[in-house]
Structures are given as C-alpha cells and as structure tokens.
Amino acid sequence: MLAVHGGNTEEIARKYNLNSKEILDFSANINPVGLNENVKAAMINAIDKVVKYPDITYFDLKNSIGEFEKLDISNITLGNGAAEVIFNIVRALKPRKALLPAPTFSEYEEAIISVNGEIEYYKLKESNDFNLDDEFINKIKDDIDIIFICNPNNPTGCLTKKEFIRKVLNKALTTNTTVVIDESFLDFVKPNELYLSNDLLIDYKNLIIVKSLTKFFAIPGARIGYGLCSNNEIINEINKVIVPWSVNVIASEAIIQGLKEKDYIDKSIVYVKNEKEYLYSALKEIDSLKVFEPSVNFIMFKLLIDLDLKSELIKRRILIRSCDNYIGLSNSFYRVAVRTREENNKLISEIKNILFDK
Structure with a gap:
C-alpha cells in the first residue's frame, strides 16, 4: 500500500468533481512565501x-x-x-x-x-x-x-x-x-x-x-x-x-x-514564524479543538466532537490533512499547513462556520 500524503489536490478534484485550481491546499507543508x-x-x-x-x-x-x-x-x-x-x-x-x-x-x-x-x-x-x-x-x-x-x-x-x-x-x-x-x-x-x-x-x-x-x-x-x-x-x-x-x-x-538567496531564506523564516503564531493562536480560541504547539510551518490539532472535518472543508474547497492513517492517531486528528494571512483567515472562518452549524 502506498503511503498517504498531503498535496493531492488533483486526486481530490477528480473525486469530488472540483476544479483543482479552486482548492485551497492546507494539506501540504510548503513555504507560503512562494517561489523565489x-x-x-x-x-x-x-x-x-x-x-x-x-x-x-x-x-x-x-x-x-x-x-x-x-x-x-x-x-x-x-x-x-x-x-x-x-x-x-x-x-x-x-x-x-x-x-x-x-x-x-x-x-x-x-x-x-x-x-x-x-x-x-x-x-x-x-x-x-x-x-x-x-x-x-x-x-x-x-x-x-x-x-x-x-x-x-x-x-x-x-x-x-x-x-x-x-x-x-x-x-x-x-x-x-x-x-x-x-x-x-x-x-x-x-x-x-x-x-x-x-x-x-x-x-x-x-x-x-x-x-x-x-x-x-x-x-x-x-x-x-x-x-x-x-x-x-x-x-x-x-x-x-x-x-x-x-x-x-x-x-x-x-x-x-x-541556497544563495539569503534574503529570501531570512524573510521566509520570519514570515512563517509570524503566521504560525497567528494561526496557532486563532485555532486555540476554538473550543472544539485541542491544538498542539507547533514548531514550524504546520499545526496538528484534535477535534473534540464527532465530525469529519476534512469532508466538511472539502465542500468549501479547502483541503486539510486527516491524520487517521498515522499509527498512534485517530480520525480526530488533523494537520494544517501555515499559509498566508488571507488564506489562514479563510481556514479559521470556515472551521468556525462548520462548528457553529453543528
């Protein structure tokens, strides 16, 4: 069996009949500063x-x-x-x-x-x-x-x-x-x-x-x-x-x-640190989540209610990583990448909307 990974937007798009370009991908932990x-x-x-x-x-x-x-x-x-x-x-x-x-x-x-x-x-x-x-x-x-x-x-x-x-x-x-x-x-x-x-x-x-x-x-x-x-x-x-x-x-x-781009490297480190702290703080404010302190550009949390959060977010064209295939974790655990401020706010807003409706 092949390992399951994030970043599979094309596969998800085919499965749910979506346009892959419209999917906001929080499942792959890529530098949000983007390509230098x-x-x-x-x-x-x-x-x-x-x-x-x-x-x-x-x-x-x-x-x-x-x-x-x-x-x-x-x-x-x-x-x-x-x-x-x-x-x-x-x-x-x-x-x-x-x-x-x-x-x-x-x-x-x-x-x-x-x-x-x-x-x-x-x-x-x-x-x-x-x-x-x-x-x-x-x-x-x-x-x-x-x-x-x-x-x-x-x-x-x-x-x-x-x-x-x-x-x-x-x-x-x-x-x-x-x-x-x-x-x-x-x-x-x-x-x-x-x-x-x-x-x-x-x-x-x-x-x-x-x-x-x-x-x-x-x-x-x-x-x-x-x-x-x-x-x-x-x-x-x-x-x-x-x-x-x-x-x-x-x-x-x-x-x-x-490896020569020192300014890009330094800028990326600062940017990721700031957005990581912002997203972590925002997720911690949501009562139904137990959020684990992050160190880099992704955050793991545990959903404390019975809900398939990944599927609910896919309906809103947001892809997150379910951790149910990791040994030692259940389908209550999820991982999200740290992205731009606008994208992070979109994720936070949609998670709140989903949990409020429930």
Missing part, C-alpha cells in the same frame, strides 16, 4: 540544458550544498526528493528490524517494508504532547538495525533537542544501530542550534541526516533532497543503489540558486 523569482529564473534558464544529461557527479550541486551545510561534498548523497533518499538508505543498508516513533512520517515505514524489514513502533503519548522520552532509548536493543527520528516530527511538530539525539546515538553505538535524523523542516526553525545534528556527524559514524529542499524553496514538483553522513562505507553503499541522473538539471539549478 531568482530561483524561478534559474529554472527557466536551465531549460536549455535539458538537451544534455546532468553532470553524473553533480559537482556544482554538491558543492553548493557542502558550502551551505559546511561539510565536504564526500559526505553528501542526493535523491529525487527526501523520500528517495530515505528509500536509498534503507535499500543500501537492508535493515532487518527498525525502531520507529509513532506517529511519524510514513515513508520510513514504506521504505522498511520495501526490503521486507520488521518494524517495532514506539507509541508516543498524547499525555506527553507526543514528545520522545528516555523510554524510547531503552527500546534500542541489539536486534534494532536502524532508527528514524523526524525532527521536527511530522505531523506532531515536536522538536527533539540535539542532546537527546546524542543520547540515542550513544546507545545506538553499543548495538551497532544506524540512526537517521530527518531534518526536512528544520530550516524553518531559527535559532536551531539546539536541534541541528550536523556537528554530531564527525563523532558519530552511525548517523545519517536527511534534508528536503523543495519544502523550503516552494518547489515540491521539482523533487530534490539530500543525505549527510561522515561514514564513507555507508555513503558508498548508498551510492551503489542510487539511480543515475536521479536529479534533473532544472531542480539542480533551482537549488544552486536558492
């Missing part, structure tokens, strides 16, 4: 390069990422989105058993299943606001080959401090376990020194960091992500399973330009 004009120009200019294969070494792209992350390019592996990087890691390492928090991003589970691996779930507790705790570390046994931690976690938005990750890594060293930290949304967090794991790479050869570039630069259709690891043996194993030319030249040129 210089990045767009770089993508348009890259059209002329499609008559040739991409540089199979991706030297310029890896060099840009290396400068951005302050790491040597030998520590970088690329993928057609962060999801492909996750699958490449799993297919390279072929773990027999994985430890996953639940709820969390579904692609970890899908990747493990693709190599017939076993999964042990650590159920995060609503009473603890779905945060990881020391009980998770106690679950790391000799039979656990790989661990995935999403930081911040999707869909809960919980941040995990670097010092906790260090404790996980130390325990994992004793069990010969690889630890994968997915930081796909961490670029939206500033300051993020308490959470970034980059400086742990040198000391921990069992650490892999996964990053997504398309969410922050608002180009999810372009598909590009990368992994970071200081263990040459792991990098070499991952490179063996990578499909050649998996990143197209348009996506590559977009990111080379995007």
Whole structure:
C-alpha cells in the first residue's frame, strides 16, 4: 500500500468533481512565501540544458550544498526528493528490524517494508504532547538495525533537542544501530542550534541526516533532497543503489540558486514564524479543538466532537490533512499547513462556520 500524503489536490478534484485550481491546499507543508523569482529564473534558464544529461557527479550541486551545510561534498548523497533518499538508505543498508516513533512520517515505514524489514513502533503519548522520552532509548536493543527520528516530527511538530539525539546515538553505538535524523523542516526553525545534528556527524559514524529542499524553496514538483553522513562505507553503499541522473538539471539549478538567496531564506523564516503564531493562536480560541504547539510551518490539532472535518472543508474547497492513517492517531486528528494571512483567515472562518452549524 502506498503511503498517504498531503498535496493531492488533483486526486481530490477528480473525486469530488472540483476544479483543482479552486482548492485551497492546507494539506501540504510548503513555504507560503512562494517561489523565489531568482530561483524561478534559474529554472527557466536551465531549460536549455535539458538537451544534455546532468553532470553524473553533480559537482556544482554538491558543492553548493557542502558550502551551505559546511561539510565536504564526500559526505553528501542526493535523491529525487527526501523520500528517495530515505528509500536509498534503507535499500543500501537492508535493515532487518527498525525502531520507529509513532506517529511519524510514513515513508520510513514504506521504505522498511520495501526490503521486507520488521518494524517495532514506539507509541508516543498524547499525555506527553507526543514528545520522545528516555523510554524510547531503552527500546534500542541489539536486534534494532536502524532508527528514524523526524525532527521536527511530522505531523506532531515536536522538536527533539540535539542532546537527546546524542543520547540515542550513544546507545545506538553499543548495538551497532544506524540512526537517521530527518531534518526536512528544520530550516524553518531559527535559532536551531539546539536541534541541528550536523556537528554530531564527525563523532558519530552511525548517523545519517536527511534534508528536503523543495519544502523550503516552494518547489515540491521539482523533487530534490539530500543525505549527510561522515561514514564513507555507508555513503558508498548508498551510492551503489542510487539511480543515475536521479536529479534533473532544472531542480539542480533551482537549488544552486536558492541556497544563495539569503534574503529570501531570512524573510521566509520570519514570515512563517509570524503566521504560525497567528494561526496557532486563532485555532486555540476554538473550543472544539485541542491544538498542539507547533514548531514550524504546520499545526496538528484534535477535534473534540464527532465530525469529519476534512469532508466538511472539502465542500468549501479547502483541503486539510486527516491524520487517521498515522499509527498512534485517530480520525480526530488533523494537520494544517501555515499559509498566508488571507488564506489562514479563510481556514479559521470556515472551521468556525462548520462548528457553529453543528
């Protein structure tokens, strides 16, 4: 079974006989600032390069990422989105058993299943606001080959401090376990020194960091992500399973330009922070919702009455993410992206209208 994701506006439009362009999509967590004009120009200019294969070494792209992350390019592996990087890691390492928090991003589970691996779930507790705790570390046994931690976690938005990750890594060293930290949304967090794991790479050869570039630069259709690891043996194993030319030249040129756009990056962080706080405060005022404190550009909440809120909002051409397919969550949980002020107000207004009518 394929994982269920947000952003499926075309599928929803077909199902409900709607025009996809009329759907206000709160189900995909994309930078609401939108596509940077210089990045767009770089993508348009890259059209002329499609008559040739991409540089199979991706030297310029890896060099840009290396400068951005302050790491040597030998520590970088690329993928057609962060999801492909996750699958490449799993297919390279072929773990027999994985430890996953639940709820969390579904692609970890899908990747493990693709190599017939076993999964042990650590159920995060609503009473603890779905945060990881020391009980998770106690679950790391000799039979656990790989661990995935999403930081911040999707869909809960919980941040995990670097010092906790260090404790996980130390325990994992004793069990010969690889630890994968997915930081796909961490670029939206500033300051993020308490959470970034980059400086742990040198000391921990069992650490892999996964990053997504398309969410922050608002180009999810372009598909590009990368992994970071200081263990040459792991990098070499991952490179063996990578499909050649998996990143197209348009996506590559977009990111080379995007990583230079410091003003856009800074503006996006401030904008998302302000809108996140605005939307969070507005949702908290609605009595029928239990809203969990967000850290980045999405917010999870629990509906306290019996109602299919997603279906009700679709009638109003608004798409949100139901969390009923996440292990550890029920159909009472929903996730919404942080969008522009006008769009956020539209969501708030329609939720109030629906709940008032009920």
